[in-house]
Amino acid sequence: MDDNLREETLLTPGEVAARFRVDPKTVTRWANAGKLTAVRTLGGHRRYRRSEVDELLLASGMSAQRTAG
DSSP states (O other): OOHHHHHOOEEOHHHHHHHHTSOHHHHHHHHHHTSSOEEEOTTSOEEEEHHHHHHHHHHTTOOOOOOOO
């Protein structure tokens, strides 16, 4: 297995929304618009790659800080 895939962390829509300070529905709209790539779980739930989310945060001028749960 590729090291990048093994170490890639997936985030829930709620976790992504918290990083951008938006509603989780906004994250879903971004995925539908092609701004983010959604990975579907076996149950059909969306997950987002942390590296892609961090890149979008940096591109938007926000820091890629980690939020405490």
